[in-house]
Structure formats: C-alpha cells, structure tokens
Amino acid sequence: xxxxxxxxxxxxxxxxxxxxxxxxxxxxxxxxxxxxxxxxxxxxxxxxxxxxxxxxxxxxxxxxxxxxxxxxxxxxxxxxxxxxxxxxxxxxxxxxxxxxxxxxxxxxxxxxxxxxxxxxxxxxxxxxxxxxxxxxxxxxxxxxxxxxxxxxxxxxxxxxxxxxxxxxxxxxxxxxxxxxxxxxxxxxxxxxxxxxxxxxxxxxxxxxxxxxxxxxxxxxxxxxxxxxxxxxxxxxxxxxxxxx
Amino acid sequence: xxxxxxxxxxxxxxxxxxxxxxxxxxxxxxxxxxxxxxxxxxxxxxxxxxxxxxxxxxxxxxxxxxxxxxxxxxxxxxxxxxxxxxxxxxxxxxxxxxxxxxxxxxxxxxxxxxxxxxxxxxxxxxxxxxxxxxxxxxxxxxxxxxxxxxxxxxxxxxxxxxxxxxxxxxxxxxxxxxxxxxxxxxxxxxxxxxxxxxxxxxxxxxxxxxxxxxxxxxxxxxxxxx
Numbered sequence: 001x002x003x004x005x006x007x008x009x010x011x012x013x014x015x016x017x018x019x020x021x022x023x024x025x026x027x028x029x030x031x032x033x034x035x036x037x038x039x040x041x042x043x044x045x046x047x048x049x050x051x052x053x054x055x056x057x058x059x060x061x062x063x064x065x066x067x068x069x070x071x072x073x074x075x076x077x078x079x080x081x082x083x084x085x086x087x088x089x090x091x092x093x094x095x096x097x098x099x100x101x102x103x104x105x106x107x108x109x110x111x112x113x114x115x116x117x118x119x120x121x122x123x124x125x126x127x128x129x130x131x132x133x134x135x136x137x138x139x140x141x142x143x144x145x146x147x148x149x150x151x152x153x154x155x156x157x158x159x160x161x162x163x164x165x166x167x168x169x170x171x172x173x174x175x176x177x178x179x180x181x182x183x184x185x186x187x188x189x190x191x192x193x194x195x196x197x198x199x200x201x202x203x204x205x206x207x208x209x210x211x212x213x214x215x216x217x218x219x220x221x222x223x224x225x226x227x228x229x230x231x232x233x234x235x236x237x238x239x240x241x242x243x244x
Numbered sequence: 245x246x247x248x249x250x251x252x253x254x255x256x257x258x259x260x261x262x263x264x265x266x267x268x269x270x271x272x273x274x275x276x277x278x279x280x281x282x283x284x285x286x287x288x289x290x291x292x293x294x295x296x297x298x299x300x301x302x303x304x305x306x307x308x309x310x311x312x313x314x315x316x317x318x319x320x321x322x323x324x325x326x327x328x329x330x331x332x333x334x335x336x337x338x339x340x341x342x343x344x345x346x347x348x349x350x351x352x353x354x355x356x357x358x359x360x361x362x363x364x365x366x367x368x369x370x371x372x373x374x375x376x377x378x379x380x381x382x383x384x385x386x387x388x389x390x391x392x393x394x395x396x397x398x399x400x401x402x403x404x405x406x407x408x409x410x411x412x413x414x415x416x417x418x419x420x421x422x423x424x425x426x427x428x429x430x431x432x433x434x435x436x437x438x439x440x441x442x443x444x445x446x447x448x449x450x451x452x453x454x455x456x457x458x459x460x461x462x463x464x465x466x467x468x469x470x
Contacts (some may be wrong), residue, residue: 050370073378081376091371095389105375108385136467157375 001026001192002047007056007067009042016042018216019055024209026160027190029201031224033215035239040196043213044163047194048083049076058164061160083161084154088169090146092138092218098125099134117156124152128182131161144175146180155186161185162197200243204228212236257341260428264438267424268445271338275420276407278342283349284399290354295361305331305354316410325416326440335461341413343405354404360395361387393464398455404450411446421445 002024009017016039024030038218041113046060048072057066060082065075084105092101102121111197126132128148138146147167154162164183168176180202186195189205197203203210204224210233211221220233230236251322312320324347325340335343364387372382414423426440430434 048374071315077376077378083374085370085374087367087371089367091365091367091388093368093371095393104385105377109376133347153375164376 001061002121002194003059004047004196005057005059007043007046007053009039009046009051009053009056015044016216019218020056020213020218022162022211022218022221024192024194026192027140029187029193029195029206029213030209031207032194032196032211032213033198033200033203033239034219037215038213039216040213041165041213044085044165044187044194044196045136047161047163048080048085056182060141061127063168083166084159085163086147086150086154088166090138090150090170090238092146092153093178097135097137098130098141098175101138101149102152105153110157119155121152124155125149127155127185128152129178142175143171144178147171147179151182151186153177155191161192161194164193164197166196167197168197168199198243200228200240206212212239214239252436253432255308255436256281256432256434259427260432260441260444262440263428264421264442265445266432267419268421268449271413271418271420272407272410273449275338275341275345275410275413275418277404279345279349279410280403282346283344284353284357286346286350287357290350291357294354295357297349309351309354312348313435317344317348317409318380321412321416337416337418337458340374341410343420345409345413348409349402349406354398356395356398356402357391360391360398363394364390366442387397393461396461396464400453404453404457405451407449409447 004020004022005019007020007074008015009118018039019138020039020043022030027226032043042051046053047060049065052071054069055068057064058079059065060079063075063078063082065071065079067213096104099118099121102124103114103117106115106120122131123135130145130149130152133141133145138149141149144191151166163173167183168179171211174198180199181197182203183193184206195207207224209221210227212219212227212233212235214235220227220231220236228235228240231240290305292307293301294309296302314359321341321344323342325337326334328335328340361383368386368390369382372386377385410420411422413420414426417423419427422442425438429438432438
C-alpha cells in the first residue's frame, strides 16, 4: 500500500535523511521512534510532500512520485489526496467552528454535498467524543479536545493513510490518554496509520511494526515486542534505556 | 501680535455648514471609499508579488512600493492631473484624484497586507495542504480570513488617513469638503471660522469611522482566545 524507496533530504549542508526505505501494508500501524533530530518527522512530512525529498521515490496506493526533478502539481495533488495529517500543534483553523473544521476538506476540496458532509462530520465527532462541542471555536477547547478535532478533520477526507506527527507531545499529561484512546480505536478499525511518537507503551500496544531512526537513517525495525524488549543495535538500546 | 475681540459669526457658520458638509458627503467620502477599494486591490496584487518566488515580480512590487512611499502625495496628484496632459492624457479632476489616491493606498497597504499574510502561522498553510487544498484555495479559505483580523487595525488607520488626505484633491479643483470651505472664505474672508468648521466635519467623519473600526475588530475577534 505504501512504499518508500531511498529517501534523501538535505536542509542546506545538513543531510537529514540518508536513504530511508520502508513499506507498509493496508490496515497496518507503523510507529517511528527516535531521538529529536533523527529525521522521523521529516520522513512523515515527506509522505504528504510538506517536505519534498531530494531523491528517492514514494508510492501510496496507485499514486507514485520520483524525486530529484520538479514535481508536477498533479503528482503532488495525487499523493496528498492519499493521506491526511494530524499535527503536533493541532493546526486547526481558528476562524472556523469544530464542525466547519471537519467539513472543510469534504465540502471545499472533495466537493461533497454540505448536508452529507455535516452528517458524516457529526458521526466522526461523536466517535472522538466531541458531539457536544461541534459549534465551538478551537480556542474554547482543551488541547486534548483540539487534537481529537484534528483527528476527525483528518478522517473526514477518508484518506488511505493517516499520518500522526507527535500528536500528544504538546498536550498536558492528563490529556494524553484521551487522544491515545481515540487513536487505538482507529487502529482497531483497520485504518492504515504511521505515527511518530515518544509514547512507547502506546506504541507497543498498537504498532504492527516499529522503526527506530537515528541521524537520518533507519537503525532497526521490527515487531514492537521484539524491538522494545530485545533490541539488536547498540544505538537502539541506548535510546530505549534513556527514554524509559 | 494682536488678538482682537473674537466675535463668532453664527449666521455664517450656520449658512456654510451644509455646503461644506455636502462637499464631504458628495466628494470626500466617495473619493475616499473608491480610492480605498481600488487601492486595496492594487495592494493585494503587490503583496502577492512581494511574496511570490518569482524574482521579477518581487522587484516590480518593491520598486512600486518604494516610489509611492518615497514621494509626497501632493506630487503624485500633480503628476497625474497636471503632468499626464503633457502626454496627451487628460483626466477629469475627480478621476485624477481617484487614480492618484488609489496608487498611493496601493503602496502603503501592500506592506500591511504582506505582513498580515506572513503573520499567519506556517502550520495553517500545511493544514490546508494536508486536507487537499492547493495554494490559492488555502490562501482564500484559510490564510486571508485570519490575515484580515490582523490587518484591520492598520488598514483602518490607512482609510482614516485617506479621508483626510482627500483634502489635497482641492489642489486639483475637486470641490470636496475643504475646497468648499476655501470657496466660501473667498467671499467672506472668515478663515478661522470656516476652516475650523471644515476641521470639525473631518473630525466627525473620522470619529464615526473609528467607531465602525472598533465594531469590525470586535466581530473579527470572536474566535480568538481572550
């Protein structure tokens, strides 16, 4: 369903991604862990072209791009339509209500009927536990609630793949649980997800595969129970011992 | 210095009030509104050029803004109204005033609009892109509504300044508010009274506009955390 080949990316002299390969099957959950600056967020952002890699290729479903030359608008659009992103800082539209945030993509981009989109949005907001807040503005909600709106907004465009960029890192500790709970239920429903996170316990519970990255490369990957409990690489061991 | 007994000619004040006010309503305000609207369109285009990745467009906008901000409005008005006829382009006073004032607003407001677009966090662009929007759709649906809130106070100030700057159109014979007052002084010689009256009417206009500004700001602030 997803295939990433030999991604390279530099910011100026800084070589951030040094040939990253991986693939993911439909309905699977991949968690990427690693120290800050390891390139994990850059990988995630490359998957919906918020960063354009310098080299390599990317295939999501039936959309395919090769990097290293100028991308056509059409190719960018095709790849972006496959995925949705949940941001660390939520990035909700502050001038729109919760409901308007969720229907923005379906109505404005996918040109669905407004009534149909509202109906669907209400179902999604119920799923993330926000039925009572649909007419509020984002600033009237807690961080955990805002992030759940972010998740509903991502689901609303019915992506083949959902990308989570440290979705709980900006939250107060007591609000982390409510967001993870929603993400766990999505994993159980069979959504294909890639999650960058520091929540190792959560990763162990939901991930089908875990990737450990350091200094722009994948150091180790495997099933969560194996990677967390019996890491093979020295750097993985060091990282896990520091974070636990 | 001699300060004589000041007697206010209330009769003249009353008789001249309506003609001066009408100059304001018939010329000053329409002139300001038309120039502001056209000026905002120019400003938006210039702001987009400044933000463009195309170097040529950036430079066109930079030069335009620099010229407008670096030359007096009175000189700009004179070039349009007195200068262009040398090239065979004759423009009526009112259109000359609208052209010069619009170009002027375009130069000043371009920087306001550019700054307000830049003030919207990058994450908002990214949120637009990740739900499938392109550049212009994100700009229209996500960025401009938020940039507007930031730009309302400085743009309101631009408009209020513009209302006062329309008095310069009197120099190219537009019979706006100040020109009316001048015309009446030509026969009555009561400069202090009539110019104070004109000043009072400008102040009333600007006072009402600042109230409208506050109302708009409050409306746009409704989705912002206090």
